[in-house]
Amino acid sequence: MLRARRLFRALRSCSSAPCPRPRPSARLSVRDALGSLGTSGERVKVQGWIRSVRSQKEVLFLHVNDGSSLESLQVVADSSCDSRELAFGSSVEVQGQLVKSPSKRQNVELKAEEIKVIGSCDSQEFPIKYKERHPLEYLRQYPHLxxxxxxxxxxxxxxxxxxxxxxxxxxxxxxxxxxxxxxxxxxxxxxxxxxxxxxxxxxxxxxxxxxxxxxxxxxxxxxxxxxxxxxxxxxxxxxxxxxxxxxxxxxxxxxxxxxxxxxxxxxxxxxxxxxxxxxxxxxxxxxxxxxxxxxxxxxxxxxxxxxxxxxxxxxxxxxxxxxxxxxxxxxxxxxxxxxxxxxxxxxxxxxxxxxxxxxxxxxxxxxxxxxxxxxxxxxxxxxxxxxxxxxxxxxxxxxxxxxxxxxxxxxxxxxxxxxxxxxxxxxxxxxxxxxxxxxxxxxxxxxxxx
Incomplete structure (x- = not known):
């Protein structure tokens, strides 16, 4: 399991200013998170399933969805975190701050301070594959998924x-x-x-x-x-x-x-x-x-x-x-x-x-x-x-x-x-x-x- 403290320390070390003790997070659905820019210093908690993972040199991007919206919420995390369990299909809980996104693809993104993997998913065995547009006839074989x-x-x-x-x-x-x-x-x-x-x-x-x-x-x-x-x-x-x-x-x-x-x-x-x-x-x-x-x-x-x-x-x-x-x-x-x-x-x-x-x-x-x-x-x-x-x-x-x-x-x-x-x-x-x-x-x- 991803160690939340390790990720939190990594994110804190990237900031030149001291990081204050985090306040309790308000739980938001992905839909509500996407519709809000939040207030300065506001921390939120989002729970859902990973739809995609993209790792760059210094940053890790996750897209998380909880079923409340077609659009997923982009989560930005430090690339030094252990991403082995952050796989397509895994369930996660992310705490952090909602900030305005510099990308034109979304209005807001969640700057992660803490990520917990609730349930890991073996994406190789998972019958639904990332980026594949499965026909409805194929999906009908898996009513539970x-x-x-x-x-x-x-x-x-x-x-x-x-x-x-x-x-x-x-x-x-x-x-x-x-x-x-x-x-x-x-x-x-x-x-x-x-x-x-x-x-x-x-x-x-x-x-x-x-x-x-x-x-x-x-x-x-x-x-x-x-x-x-x-x-x-x-x-x-x-x-x-x-x-x-x-x-x-x-x-x-x-x-x-x-x-x-x-x-x-x-x-x-x-x-x-x-x-x-x-x-x-x-x-x-x-x-x-x-x-x-x-x-x-x-x-x-x-x-x-x-x-x-x-x-x-x-x-x-x-x-x-x-x-x-x-x-x-x-x-x-x-x-x-x-x-x-x-x-x-x-x-x-x-x-x-x-x-x-x-x-x-x-x-x-x-x-x-x-x-x-x-x-x-x-x-x-x-x-x-x-x-x-x-x-x-x-x-x-x-x-x-x-x-x-x-x-x-x-x-x-x-x-x-x-x-x-x-x-x-x-x-x-x-x-x-x-x-x-x-x-x-x-x-x-x-x-x-x-």
Whole structure:
């Protein structure tokens, strides 16, 4: 381990003036350190991981990062210090003084007085190599280490900022205290949606949302499916048209994205530059245009007239496949497009019947976005007791959903809601091709590494 006293004596001997006894250091994140020039004589402590080491004749340069910023903090130390353990990937604690940097590459640097190696790293064995731009496919093999790279760090900071932006958009209430022990006297399952619970809450609060993990047991290895993913779901009372619901969906997408772009510009730029060149322009195109609206029937007509050969033949009454969704967005000028009014037979019992004769559609909506396909899915809910009762009876679900019928008996109101796949949203704004690269620990069929 590097001997801090030895380094401190070496640095002190380089100064012609006597060095006073150091005052206690204020701990700063790298992000905060980069944004401050400090005050005269102020000492700070920074903890993080070494991103690079460069030794010159009289001085040693380290770049240290703690994940709070894309940019690393330059640390300047005396070259006489023992640098054998100061290797790429090692964790360190550095105390010293923040000073204005003479280099144009950074505003400030940390003049080290004391360096401690907390955990050494064998850079030869470390699978992530300094100055190598590893493909995302390679990094996916190391879910326990890949978050230390610049690109995954940027993606996860954007993920964090987008989470905060979504909470800000919905203005959540205070935290709910969960019990320390979770056990039930009835069977319990991993949720695929919080929608029905939100409908309960929408009977007392006019606007509610939830944001948490959901699960699917789909046998899919596609680039847009996970077995565990996060979903944003919202339910709004006293809403009577899909237009009103779509307005909230579009505002959520745009407001969240604008906040991410404002608060994480460097991280987003890194993804756009190295992972998805040209995606910045595509994203700006989405943000500056109003989203389009077509009906399911119009969508099928567009697909039937397409010169493209589809694996799944488009037919009225059949569900839209990913290839269909991507074509529709491209056909609409790569602007997100709402597809509304799907056949009743394709949708769950709770979607509101449009009562439109032979076609028999429901007030459902999907938002399709470039490169991804479906991002949002929602509908108006069937609030009429007699209609819902008939639908449940035909499906043999009346007994299991008696409580759901009760919601229609006691103060029911027109309402609607939607869900947005959070990882797909991150794919959309960053241009990430594979959904497994926007979540810290991807879990999918036949794979649960951590």
């Amino acid at each position: 890949r978050c230390r790279t610049n690109i995954l760090g940027s993606i996860l900071r954007v993920r964090s900022e987008a989470t905060a932006a979504i909470h800000s958009f919905f203005k959540p209430s205070s935290k709910i205290n969960l019990p320390e022990k979770n056990f039930f006297d009835v069977p319990a399952f991993l949720t695929v949606s919080g929608q029905l619970h939100l409908e309960v809450m929408s009977g007392a609060f006019t606007q509610v949302f939830t944001f948490g993990p959901t699960f699917r047991a789909e046998n899919s290895q596609s680039r847009r499916h996970l077995a565990e993913f996060y979903m944003v779901e919202a339910e709004i009372s006293f809403i009577e048209s899909l237009q009103d619901l779509m307005q909230v969906m579009e505002e959520l997408f745009k407001a969240t994205t604008m906040m991410v772009l404002s608060n994480c510009p460097e991280d987003v730029e890194l993804c756009h530059k190295f992972i998805a060149p040209g995606h910045k322009d595509r994203l700006e195109h989405m943000l500056k245009n109003n989203f389009l609206i077509i009906s399911y029937t119009e969508a099928i007509e567009i697909l039937k007239k397409a010169s493209q050969n589809f694996t799944f033949t488009p037919e009225w009454g059949a569900d839209l496949q990913t290839e269909h969704e991507k074509y529709l967005v491209k056909h609409c000028g790569n602007i997100p497009v709402f597809v509304i009014n799907y056949p009743l037979a394709l949708k769950p019992f709770y979607m509101r019947d449009n009562e439109d004769g032979p076609q028999h559609t429901v007030a459902a909506v999907d938002l399709l976005v470039p490169g991804i396909g479906e991002l949002f899915g929602g509908s108006l809910r069937e609030e009429r007791h007699h209609v819902l009762e008939q639908r449940l009876a035909r499906s043999g679900l009346t007994e299991a959903y008696q409580w759901y019928l009760d919601l229609r008996r006691f103060g029911s109101v027109p309402h609607g809601g939607f869900g947005m796949g959070f990882e797909r949203y991150l794919q959309c704004i960053l241009g990430i091709d594979n959904i497994k690269d926007v979540v810290p620990f991807p879990r999918f069929t036949h794979s649960c590494l951590l």
